[in-house]
Amino acid sequence: MALRTQISERQRRFGAELRRLRETAELAVKDAGALVGMGGPQLSHIEAGRTGLDSARLATLLDGYGCTDDTYVAILKELGNSNGKGWWTDFKGQVPPLALDLAETEDRTVAFYVYDTLYVPGILQLPSYTEAIYQDAYPDGRWGAAASVRFRMYRQRILTDDKLRQFRFVIHEAALRMRFPGDTVMRAQLLHLLEMAELPNVTIQVFPFNAPKMVPFTGSFLLCDPGCTALSTIILDGPKRAEHLGDPSDTIAYHQKFQEISEIALPAIDTSKPRAGLPSRDSWGLLQHLLYLLQT
Numbered sequence: 131m132a133l134r135t136q137i138s139e140r141q142r143r144f145g146a147e148l149r150r151l152r153e154t155a156e157l158a159v160k161d162a163g164a165l166v167g168m169g170g171p172q173l174s175h176i177e178a179g180r181t182g183l184d185s186a187r188l189a190t191l192l193d194g195y196g197c198t199d200d201t202y203v204a205i206l207k208e209l210g211n212s213n214g215k216g217w218w219t220d221f222k223g224q225v226p227p228l229a230l231d232l233a234e235t236e237d238r239t240v241a242f243y244v245y246d247t248l249y250v251p252g253i254l255q256l257p258s259y260t261e262a263i264y265q266d267a268y269p270d271g272r273w274g275a276a277a278s279v280r281f282r283m284y285r286q287r288i289l290t291d292d293k294l295r296q297f298r299f300v301i302h303e304a305a306l307r308m309r310f311p312g313d314t315v316m317r318a319q320l321l322h323l324l325e326m327a328e329l330p331n332v333t334i335q336v337f338p339f340n341a342p343k344m345v346p347f348t349g350s351f352l353l354c355d356p357g358c359t360a361l362s363t364i365i366l367d368g369p370k371r372a373e374h375l376g377d378p379s380d381t382i383a384y385h386q387k388f389q390e391i392s393e394i395a396l397p398a399i400d401t402s403k404p405r406a407g408l409p410s411r412d413s414w415g416l417l418q419h420l421l422y423l424l425q426t
Contacts, residue, residue, distance in 0.1 A: 131176040137179040138373050142365065144209045145179035146376060148191065157179050165194040170412070182208055190242055197412035205358045208238070209390055228372045229290070233281075236288055238328040239354035243388045245337075246350045250319055252335075253286045254299065259319045262311035295331060299397050300388070302337045308421055317424040318377050320417055327399035327414075335395040336413040343394050352402035353384050 134141065152162045154426045159177075160170035166187040175181045183191070188210055192203055218233035236242075244251045250259060260282050264275040288295055301323075309316060327334045352365040364375040375384075397412040 133175060133180040136171050136227075138214055139363075140209060140212060140214060140234055141179040141182070142184075143179075143361075143374070143376050144206070145177045145342060147206060147209070148183070148304060149177040149359070150377075151192070151195040151197060157195070165295075185211060193314065194204060199358075199360070199372045201358050202360055203393075205238075205356050205361050209361070212238075212373065217287075217343075218281075221277065221281050221284075224274060225281045229278070229281055231279050231374070231377065232365065232372060233285055235354050235365065236285065237357045239363075240293065241355040242295065242297045243353040243355070243385070244297070244299045244351075244393055245302075245388060246299070246305055248305050248308070248350070249353075250301060250305055250323065251299055254323060255282060255286075256315070256319050256322050258315045259311050262315060283292050284405065287328070289329065289332065297332045298388070298392065299332070299334045300337055300391050301334065306417070313424050317421060320421050320424070324399065324414070324417060327418065332411060333391045333398045335392060336416050337395040338416060340413075341394050351384060353381075359385065366423065 132318070152159065155162075159173050163170045165171040166173075168187075176183050185207060188207060192206075197203055197295075206217060212277060216234060217235055218230050218237075221232060249255075251265065252260070255263075257279055261275070262278045264278045289297065306320065311319070323334060326332055335356055350367060353362060354365065360378055362376070362381045362385070366373040366375070375381075385407045395413070396416060399412070399414045399417070
């Protein structure tokens with residue numbers, strides 16, 4: 131089988147998990163390969179994501195590594211067996227590869243934890259807000275702003291699909307005070323957040339400037355949990371590429387960071403309760419204040 135010339139984040143993660151399991155079992159690559167009748171170099175290619183592994187051999191390897199977590203094994207098998215195709219495939223060549231990796235990661239996620247400091251999170255953005263971000267994003271013309279906007283709108287389907295996904299957002303007040311899209315667009319965007327907060331699977335909190343404690347983490351991040359903490363992925367946006375973290379220590383640390391941030395943030399938007407029964411300061415109240423400022 132020919133080796134891959136382009137490796138997706140899913141393929142890279144699958145290989146990295148196999149390598150981590152082997153190293154935890156304290157097996158040399160040659161000895162691990164012997165478990166499934168292959169040489170060490172071939173297993174090394176699999177661990178590097180350059181080629182795949184069939185289900186039967188994967189099951190044998192996992193047994194040899196002493197992996198007994200049924201949930202972990204099931205999700206890892208799905209990771210290895212996937213052909214990587216989905217709605218995002220139609221956008222290949224129209225948006226950066228990192229966007230395709232993001233959509234594929236989100237597709238297998240059941241619980242999202244999002245902390246954003248300068249922008250409204252992508253899957254909560256209105257088209258006009260996204261257009262304001264992308265209008266000057268690709269000056270070299272390689273990627274089209276229009277395609278990027280359409281791609282982001284397609285991503286938002288996961289909010290209401292039939293997979294019963296859960297979403298928790300913490301948005302810094304700084305992102306909600308930005309005026310780069312223009313006051314009309316920003317007002318519509320804030321109203322859209324209030325509307326999205328009414329979805330039963332969506333929780334939105336605001337992290338205020340005057341929070342009583344220093345925020346334990348200052349950079350935006352997206353934590354995607356596929357139903358197994360050990361296989362969660364943390365995505366950090368950079369100027370050129372998105373960094374995907376999957377080491378167990380990183381996963382645990384970012385779960386804890388999000389919990390700390392959400393505890394410091396204002397209580398979540400909840401339009402189902404009478405205002406008299408809510409805290410004097412909450413995320414709904416701050417959004418209403420910002421909406422008022424956009425009228426003046």
